[in-house]
Amino acid sequence: MRPEPRWSEDFPVEWERDHYITRRELAKFLVLGSMLLAGANVLIRILGFRRAKPDASRRRIGSLSQVPLGGSMLFRYPTEGDPCILLRGEDGSLKAYSQVCTHLSCSVIYKREAGKLFCPCHCGYFSPADGRPTAGPPTRPLPRIRIERDGEDLYATGREG
């Protein structure tokens, strides 16, 4: 057995004791973690208040001539921080959805050749008919934007979901 070096007499470090964690300490550590997790949940609630849905009032978003048949147009509603996409079917029908993917908030685009809304981040697909997810990781439908047509003008009048 090797003799103890002299420095260990001057600076004794009890490694085994240092690494020994009692059940009591573990319980205290877990309670600290529990408090931090509760704090995180409260913080998320506060962030939720800050992201509360703004008043979705009627607002002009463009004119019909901007959207070709079978094409799409991007707009922002109800605030400048909420990107949306308007789709015009081959039959002239108008549908609009939030452009924010319900998986991880990437922007969805309209793939005209596939006739589907597509999220390029994780290859998620949504139906342009009702915004429901059809393939990929998203599980929730895209929030729908109500659209009204007044002559050539297009108005967003509310958000659903």
Next chain:
Amino acid sequence: MRSSEQGTTLFSAACAFIMIVVGLQLWLVSASVEALLSGELDVLGPAAAASVILALASGGILLHALDLDRRRRKGGIP
């Protein structure tokens, strides 16, 4: 049961309970983040309230276990 074994059992039980509580809170945090990102803000309040209640419960269990252990050491509990 010897006194030291009583203490070990007491804190083992407290740790097991608190671990379950922490697991539930982790699930609540992940569900809340997902709800926040998807705009489902209605669930955030109940989730935060449940998490705070669970944290208080785990703190209460720890304080109770410490109190029992203190009394056991003094000989108040046979």
